Amino acid sequence: MKKVLFIYYSQSGQLEEIARSIARPFAEAKSVEVDFYEVKMVHSFPFPWTSDAFFNTFPETFQQIPEEIHPPAPKILETNYDLVIVHYQVWYLTPSIPVNSFMKSSYANQILAGKPVVTVSGSRNMWALAQDKMKVLLQQCGATLVGNIALTDRHHNLISVVTIVDWMFSGKKRKAYGIFPKPGVSDKEIEEADKFGQTILPYLKNLNFEGLQQDLVKQGAVDYRFFLVSMDQKGNRMFRIWSSIIRRNPKRRKRLVTLFKYYVVFAIYGISPIVYLIELLLYPVVYFLKYRKEKAHYEGV
Structure with a gap:
């Protein structure tokens, strides 16, 4: 029996939807046991955001200063997972404070040390340098990065700014002002994210992840825009x-x-x-x- 842990933090629910979509093939496989761990902050962040609250998080977010989190359940800490899939959102070109706080905690060392990890980011569009920062955090935990999936809002940069701001400050994933497209990762991409789980599954069964990233890229897991x-x-x-x-x-x-x-x-x-x-x-x-x-x-x- 192979064991997989899905780690995520989600304010709007989008990243949890992505995690559960990717997890579907694992959950349906009789030979795989799936657990979910949602990072929870001692001092939570508001959603929807206010403008003052959002911008006030900037310095600590960018400088990757951790805050206190609630401990994972004992089962999560005691299980020896064969694969961990870490989902994170990007705040200010950096992994969000909740995920950064987890990654810098003793819990992360306990869960991730010596484990293969696939990272999954859900962001507006700029994820690249945040992923470089995540690589450093994984190395500090003694984990091995074996795959990366970067899901983004694929609309034009200036349009996505308008739509994401409306979502953040209203709490509603809607067509801003009735004319703009919906913000965030599209519903279609979230629903079809299970294809990544299907790709990862045979690598998990063989406990050999060599070549996984190339297969994920072929499926559109990474959209590089210079x-x-x-x-x-x-x-x-x-x-x-x-x-x-x-x-x-x-x-x-x-x-x-x-x-x-x-x-x-x-x-x-x-x-x-x-x-x-x-x-x-x-x-x-x-x-x-x-x-x-x-x-x-x-x-x-």
Whole structure:
């Protein structure tokens, strides 16, 4: 009997839906036992968010400062799993505080040490550098990354900003203002995510995960977009500066967080379209210098 653990944290319910969709083939297999562990914070985050609450989480999120979580059930801690599938969402180009808090806890070391892990992210569109950070967290736990699935909102970058903000602050996954598409990973992709479970299952049965990531990529598990990775890299550089300034000035935190909020809006709608045009013009040259290697990196493990 093979044992698989699905770990997730979900505010809106989307990531739990993804986890349970991927889990279906495992649950239907008589030779596999499936457990779920939902990360729960001692001090929970609101959903829907308020603008102040959301932006105030930025410095600690980006600097990956953990908070206290409730311990997993004894069964989760005592079971020797053959595979762990860790689901996480991206906050500020970084694994969310709840998942980061779990990954930096003693519970993660106990559960993940020596285990093969598949990561699954559900994000707006910029997941690449968050996955690099997740790789570091897994290495610190002594886990082995054997696969990665990055599910995103596939609409245009500027459109997805409008729709995700409406979802975050209303709590409703709807067509914003009646004209925009629904936010987040599409219902169709969530429903069809069980195909990834079907792909992983034979590797689990053989306890040999070599070649798994290549098969997942063939199914569309990773959507590399050079422009988004470039924006991710630039955003990380600026977020590093902003988060440091805010945390070094606690008495001015509220004002600085407000300034950061306006900076983010300007960067998305003012700077990113210009950067996109420049990247597009340079693509034929830069592809051979950077993008080809970068694509291989993010499609791999």
